[in-house]
Amino acid sequence: MSALPLSGVRVIDLTRILSGPFCSMILADLGADVIKIEAPGGDHVRKQGEIRRGLSWYFAGFNRNKKSVELNLRSAEGVQVLERLLADADILTENFRPGVLGEMGLTEARLKEINPKLIVVSVNGYGSTGPYADRPAFDFIAQAMSGFMATNGTSETGPLRSAPPITDLVAGLYAALGAVAALRGRENGGPAQRVEASMMMSMMSMLAYLSSNALATGEDPVPSGNNHPIASPYGLFRASDGDIAVAPSTEVIVRKFLRELGLEQLLSDPRFESNAVRLQHRAELNALINEALAHGTQDEWIARLNKAGVPSGRVQSLTEALADPQVADQEMVLTEQTPHHGEVRMTGFPIKFSETPLALRHPAPELGGNGRDVLRAAGYDEAEIEALIAQGVLGAGSPQTA
Amino acid sequence: MSALPLSGVRVIDLTRILSGPFCSMILADLGADVIKIEAPGGDHVRKQGEIRRGLSWYFAGFNRNKKSVELNLRSAEGVQVLERLLADADILTENFRPGVLGEMGLTEARLKEINPKLIVVSVNGYGSTGPYADRPAFDFIAQAMSGFMATNGTSETGPLRSAPPITDLVAGLYAALGAVAALRGRENGGPAQRVEASMMMSMMSMLAYLSSNALATGEDPVPSGNNHPIASPYGLFRASDGDIAVAPSTEVIVRKFLRELGLEQLLSDPRFESNAVRLQHRAELNALINEALAHGTQDEWIARLNKAGVPSGRVQSLTEALADPQVADQEMVLTEQTPHHGEVRMTGFPIKFSETPLALRHPAPELGGNGRDVLRAAGYDEAEIEALIAQGVLGAGSPQTA
Incomplete structure (x- = not known):
């Protein structure tokens, strides 16, 4: 060495x-x-x-x-x-x-x-x-x-x-x-x-963008918790045995996400056809997503979504994270x-x-x-x-x- | 150059x-x-x-x-x-x-x-x-x-x-x-x-210590919000015109903090004489501290506490932070x-x-x-x-x- x-x-x-x-x-x-x-x-x-x-x-x-x-x-x-x-x-x-x-x-x-x-x-x-x-x-x-x-x-x-x-x-x-x-x-x-x-x-x-946006507008960001302020769908969703985090970062990946869930048709619904309208109907969309996710476990969905190119993972406790196989x-x-x-x-x-x-x-x-x-x-x-x-x-x- | x-x-x-x-x-x-x-x-x-x-x-x-x-x-x-x-x-x-x-x-x-x-x-x-x-x-x-x-x-x-x-x-x-x-x-x-x-x-x-403690005990930390899990007093307190953050990190600094508030005598009260008992009486202690802080403004207390060696500051919004004189x-x-x-x-x-x-x-x-x-x-x-x-x-x- x-x-x-x-x-x-x-x-x-x-x-x-x-x-x-x-x-x-x-x-x-x-x-x-x-x-x-x-x-x-x-x-x-x-x-x-x-x-x-x-x-x-x-x-x-x-x-x-x-x-x-x-x-x-x-x-x-x-x-x-x-x-x-x-x-x-x-x-x-x-x-x-x-x-x-x-x-x-x-x-x-x-x-x-x-x-x-x-x-x-x-x-x-x-x-x-x-x-x-x-x-x-x-x-x-x-x-x-x-x-x-x-x-x-x-x-x-x-x-x-x-x-x-x-x-x-x-x-x-x-x-x-x-x-x-x-x-x-x-x-x-x-x-x-x-x-x-x-x-x-x-x-x-x-x-990051919080400060560049604040400098440009003079306005403070609104605390948004786990919802992304300007993206939907995004956040924690419910599989049959617990939550999964999903973060589709582009329109292409949103389509992949909904396709995996059998919900691709939602993108031609006027409530969901663009990120802008989805932000206004976030609760309805999340409910439909959770309904679809209920048919599989966390592990099943996480494997499937990542394979399709949709960033997804578990919310791990610290001891779970420390015991994660990737961490090993x-x-x-x-x-x-x-x-x-x-x-x-x-x-x-x-x-x-x-x-x-x-x-x-x-x-x-x-x-x-x-x-x-x-x-x-x-x-x-x-x-x-x-x-x-x-x-x-x-x-x-x-x-x-x- | x-x-x-x-x-x-x-x-x-x-x-x-x-x-x-x-x-x-x-x-x-x-x-x-x-x-x-x-x-x-x-x-x-x-x-x-x-x-x-x-x-x-x-x-x-x-x-x-x-x-x-x-x-x-x-x-x-x-x-x-x-x-x-x-x-x-x-x-x-x-x-x-x-x-x-x-x-x-x-x-x-x-x-x-x-x-x-x-x-x-x-x-x-x-x-x-x-x-x-x-x-x-x-x-x-x-x-x-x-x-x-x-x-x-x-x-x-x-x-x-x-x-x-x-x-x-x-x-x-x-x-x-x-x-x-x-x-x-x-x-x-x-x-x-x-x-x-x-x-x-x-x-x-x-x-940091969250992971070293989790590795030592096998237990997850409890989410503690703005209260330090193992220190009291610590957190947000109320001055006459708004909150201030105070974080006395040692027993010596706790004493300085209470002294500035005219509350040093609390340290001979059995409810407050050590960090261990203060953790059990956190709400009572915080109420007494807030009562004392009500006699001054955020700026007054922050200047006074820092001068006495007690870390203290404002909870600034992002636009306030960006306009802060120290940032300038x-x-x-x-x-x-x-x-x-x-x-x-x-x-x-x-x-x-x-x-x-x-x-x-x-x-x-x-x-x-x-x-x-x-x-x-x-x-x-x-x-x-x-x-x-x-x-x-x-x-x-x-x-x-x-």
């Missing part, structure tokens, strides 16, 4: 909780050597979500393929260690509130002094300038501020948060992309530079044996590379588990390392068992 | 509609030279969403910074032109159903023959192997299959689609990241390779003068680069507007170009005005 895409890239990672660690995990998955610097006590996520034999599966799923150094950055000695690690790094990742890095002594000027080739990647709530720059960030608030929540939901529910912390993840993903792009630029003669992605702005870029084929649930906490499972790698497939190279690190090794590699001798541990600057790194 | 991160990179783009064009737009925004190959008649999105003076603002927002060549790939001559363009490209992007590229004659072996350095980037619904590989892709179905819909919504609504076509966008974003990473790998001695991201698997990677500061709404269609607005660049800021270098192309230029640059002479136009292989490229 060839080297991974980011093989040889060194990342010093100051991020914690979610958006930043997602960014740095993507870099680690792509092959970078990511050293997670944790404050004494470690990333809070180590204690969150379901814990099994002393391991948070949530932490495990966001910190695989990284190393951990537990370092007290509130001490001058801790910052010195960090600076020595940064001298040899390609990328620094951080998701502090804007300005905190500078307060730590790591101003832009100082970082340039330490390592003029360093790319600094920041994930934050709203961006590092502007009226909200100093506000603390949180996914729920970014969902609310971005307009996403107002488009999610129905006229009955009103604005609705999405359960997954989607703004954290989208911002982390953009930041990872920015990091790799900046690296590619630098390796081709471009500058080392700061790269930033914020939760609110990242989410605003994901509203795509290796989207990974099982890992850890040295200290038994087995852990997590979602896999959504980017598939034909020649350099991504892999679990090592489990999420124990808190400070790589401290000695990383400092040794940075040129510290044993006495210096022991002194830093004795002073409480560096964590000694023993496994956290239950 | 320095060159953009992907300056000098040539992308031949066969994508249409949404997921693929989002991927190739990101590459174009990052500085790549992206040549969008459109089937005769053009990308369907040219006719979708709000149209102003002959321009779809939806199309404009997903195809900026690209060039367009209108090419009939159902003719042998069209495929020959494409092959000549591919010979000189770094990246091919496509979002056909798996197998369609091969049916066009562009098998993996043929592509290697044409250009052994070519990176092939595919976006599809479910991945190119596995039981669903041949199914047609559509966002609504991928939302349903991934388990995302089942986590979105409330116990009243049941599984709920998110209005933005989130799986298209997340898959496009992963594919762009994969493209840049593969390029970086190739430029550092790695192989040219195929890169793939699917809508369903991309979305499955965005479920972050240049997340761009206004562009087009040569043929007047002004168009679109959302901006969520990745901020300090030294090579991204920019609107040119508007979304007219259908086939760059055909002659691109073929000339590829070595075609005028007579050959005119012959291809006369044969209906190449579009002549005139502006599409209303």
Whole structure:
């Protein structure tokens, strides 16, 4: 197997909780050597979500393929260690509130002094300038501020948060992309530079035609729930044993859908002959469709419709999705044996590379588990390392068992 | 200004509609030279969403910074032109159903023959192997299959689609990241390779602790709407003139929140002294909080709470979000003068680069507007170009005005 895409890239990672660690995990998955610097006590996520034999599966799923150094950055000695690690790094990742890095002594000027080739990647709530720059960030608030929540939901529910912390993840993903792009630029003669992605702005870029239509008309979209605002038939329909989702995207596919149901003649009915009139008679059309669908099961209809070119599928619960045969084929649930906490499972790698497939190279690190090794590699001798541990600057790194 | 991160990179783009064009737009925004190959008649999105003076603002927002060549790939001559363009490209992007590229004659072996350095980037619904590989892709179905819909919504609504076509966008974003990473790998001695991201698997990677908890327990999350399943207080509260979203993420921040409201004493009340008991008395606590919040406006409370370190904000409608002063500061709404269609607005660049800021270098192309230029640059002479136009292989490229 060839080297991974980011093989040889060194990342010093100051991020914690979610958006930043997602960014740095993507870099680690792509092959970078990511050293997670944790404050004494470690990333809070180590204690969150379901814990099994002393391991948070949530932490495990966001910190695989990284190393951990537990370092007290509130001490001058801790910052010195960090600076020595940064001298040899390609990328620094951080998701502090804007300005905190500078307060730590790591101003832009100082970082340039330490390592003029360093790319600094920041994930934050709203961006590092502007009226909200100093506000603390949180996914729920970014969902609310971005307009996403107002488009999610129905006229009955009103604005609705999405359960997954989607703004954290989208911002982390953009930041990872920015990091790799900046690296590619630098390796081709471009500058080392700061790269930033914020939760609110990242989410605003994901509203697609909703935002282009709102910009064109000045009007807000009406929350439409599972009905497509401008397409019929579309949505959830009832087979004999449960719902199926059907989304015919063009007039040609609508015809295929109705043909499979034995309802093609409806397209010459004045109530249903075009999308425009179908929108006005949506309930009648849906009733006729449900009547026809009642003659087969979910599986039968889904197989038949997809074969005919009509996008269709089940509404799966999360555990059903995780157990889906396609998910197994795509290796989207990974099982890992850890040295200290038994087995852990997590979602896999959504980017598939034909020649350099991504892999679990090592489990999420124990808190400070790589401290000695990383400092040794940075040129510290044993006495210096022991002194830093004795002073409480560096964590000694023993496994956290239950 | 320095060159953009992907300056000098040539992308031949066969994508249409949404997921693929989002991927190739990101590459174009990052500085790549992206040549969008459109089937005769053009990308369907040219006719979708709000149209102003002959321009779809939806199309404009997903195809900026690209060039367009209108090419009939159902003719042998069209495929020959494409092959000549591919010979000189770094990246091919496509979002056909798996197998369609091969049916066009562009098998993996043929592509290697044409250009052994070519990176092939595919976006599809479910991945190119596995039981669903041949199914047609559509966002609504991928939302349903991934388990995302089942986590979105409330116990009243049941599984709920998110209005933005989130799986298209997340898959496009992963594919762009994969493209840049593969390029970086190739430029550092790695192989040219195929890169793939699917809508369903991309979305499955965005479920964070919901999936890690489901994998640990075997149980599905309960749809919780705007209430955080395991945190209280959290959610929407009522100021004197409307709702505010508040998300105190730690016990320390809960204390700050209640202190600002003059309710700190509640933390010594046995009903509210810990998160665990607060979850059982959520309604009572929320009522007390709303009572206190009634003494100030949304703006007053949001400023005050954020200043105290408590994440808080408005639930903005989409038009409110687009008009937000922070969005203006972050240049997340761009206004562009087009040569043929007047002004168009679109959302901006969520990745901020300090030294090579991204920019609107040119508007979304007219259908086939760059055909002659691109073929000339590829070595075609005028007579050959005119012959291809006369044969209906190449579009002549005139502006599409209303």
